[in-house]
């Protein structure tokens with residue numbers, strides 16, 4: 864099978880064509896360096912993403928605070944991570960970097976606030 868992807872390992876953003884069978888990468892075309900190959904292998908064998916969203920806030924100047932995972936999580940866990948984020952609620956004040964959910968959905972990643980939020 865063939866898949867088009869963009870390497871995001873550096874700002875150059877090489878457009879690559881990746882040929883693979885199952886989870887074995889056979890050929891990568893379009894990459895300017897070896898990091899592109901590594902990126903392609905990771906995307907085919909264990910794709911990960913940073914998850915961003917918002918969490919409800921009680922007693923804050925805003926009703927939600929933006930959050931993200933503190934590291935990339937396996938793509939198949941994103942739905943479960945989003946479910947935990949959706950159910951979560953935090954009390955103001957919130958500090959940037961504050962852990963809102965520890966080890967969300969057993970992904971190994973924490974959900975952290977990306978903004979300071981004061982009390983009303």
Ligand code: SF4
Nearest residue numbers: 870873876877896899
């Ligand atoms: S293949 Fe190399 S040069 Fe191209 S985007 Fe990836 S890291 Fe950058």
